[in-house]
Structure formats: C-alpha cells, structure tokens
Amino acid sequence: xxxxxxxxxxxxxxxxxxxxxxxxxxxxxxxxxxxxxxxxxxxxxxxxxxxxxxxxxxxxxxxxxxxxxxxxxxxxxxxxxxxxxxxxxxxxxxxxxxxxxxxxxxxxxxxxxxxxxxxxxxxxxxxxxxxxxxxxxxxxxxxxxxxxxxxxxxxxxxxxxxxxxxxxxxxxxxxxxxxxxxxxxxxxxxxxxxxxxx
Numbered sequence: 663x664x665x666x667x668x669x670x671x672x673x674x675x676x677x678x679x680x681x682x683x684x685x686x687x688x689x690x691x692x693x694x695x696x697x698x699x700x701x702x703x704x705x706x707x708x709x710x711x712x713x714x715x716x717x718x719x720x721x722x723x724x725x726x727x728x729x730x731x732x733x734x735x736x737x738x739x740x741x742x743x744x745x746x747x748x749x750x751x752x753x754x755x756x757x758x759x760x761x762x763x764x765x766x767x768x769x770x771x772x773x774x775x776x777x778x779x780x781x782x783x784x785x786x787x788x789x790x791x792x793x794x795x796x797x798x799x800x801x802x803x804x805x806x807x808x809x810x811x812x813x814x815x816x817x818x819x820x821x822x823x824x825x826x827x828x829x830x831x832x833x834x835x836x837x838x839x840x841x842x843x844x845x846x847x848x849x850x851x852x853x854x855x856x857x858x859x860x
Contacts, residue, residue, distance in 0.1 A: 691719035698851035722807025742846025789845030792821035811840035
C-alpha cells in the first residue's frame with residue numbers, strides 16, 4: 663500500500679487550521695474527520711457541528727479497510743472521494759423508472775437499487791438528498807457507517823435528526839449546512855487514515 667503524500671499547500675493549510683482551532687482533545691478518527699471537513703470548507707464551526715462517536719467511525723474505518731463498498735447519494739459526492747470508487751445510482755435510468763412506479767423520490771429509489779447491489783455492511787455517504795437518509799433508515803440497510811450531511815433549509819436537519827435517532831452508526835451535523843464536499847471529505851479522512859496505518 664502506498665502512503666499518501668500531501669501537497670505542500672495542503673500541509674500549510676493544516677498548519678493554519680491547527681493554529682485557529684485546537685482539535686487535539688478529540689479521539690484520533692473524529693479529529694481526522696473534523697480536520698478534513700474544516701480543511702475542505704474553511705469553516706471552523708464544523709469543530710462543534712459534527713456529531714458522531716469514535717466507535718462509529720472506527721466501525722466505518724474497519725469496514726473500509728476490509729474493502730466494504732462506498733455508496734453515495736449523488737455524483738458530486740462520488741467524484742469527491744479520491745481514494746476509491748463509489749457506487750452511485752442517482753443518474754441510473756432504472757432509479758427514475760422505480761421512482762415513478764413506486765411514487766418515491768429518485769434519491770430513495772437510488773438507495774433501493776444500491777442496497778440490492780451492495781447488501782449490508784457498506785459505508786453510505788449522503789451529501790445532498792435528505793430523502794436518501796430517510797430511505798436508508800427505513801430500509802434498515804445494516805450499514806457499517808452512514809455519513810449523512812445534506813445541506814438545505816427543507817428536510818436536511820430533520821433527516822439528520824432521524825439518522826441520529828435511528829441508532830445506526832453515523833456521522834452527521836446539527837446545522838443546515840453540509841453538502842457533497844463535506845460528505846466526501848469525511849469519507850476521505852477515513853480512507854486517508856487507513857493509508858497512514860502501518
């Protein structure tokens with residue numbers, strides 16, 4: 663396995679980040695995720711906005727290390743995951759047909775298609791569609807981890823609250839902000855942490 667070598671600009675960015683917010687009291691995986699999200703967004707508020715446990719992150723990290731599939735709710739999140747390919751059925755014509763036939767959103771249909779492909783134990787990454795989170799919870803997909811950080815004024819906070827209440831292993835955030843870049847940064851943090859291990 664090749665160890666990732668960050669670009670000097672990234673190294674300097676982390677130095678600036680660490681001079682502005684002290685995340686050293688956080689457990690290692692939570693800190694890695696928080697730092698990567700803050701680095702990707704230049705938003706220091708994520709230091710207190712992210713909600714998870716080290717145990718949930720460790721479960722997701724172990725699953726990724728073992729080769730678990732990554733499923734995203736849309737193409738932008740998939741494109742932002744730099745170390746692995748992701749399953750994404752958001753643009754699949756079958757998702758559109760299923761959505762029309764079942765009277766559900768395309769995002770919910772994409773979750774159903776993805777689950778039929780990957781089964782339990784995947785890492786689910788939602789950066790855009792609150793409906794995807796509601797479907798993940800309703801379908802009981804038995805995930806290794808759900809990274810649920812959609813942004814928006816309608817449904818996003820409610821979906822994240824439902825995810826936290828579900829008992830599923832999760833990483834979410836409390837506020838209305840979030841998005842694909844945040845979702846991809848969180849999963850990349852776990853993947854990069856994996857690469858840094860001996």
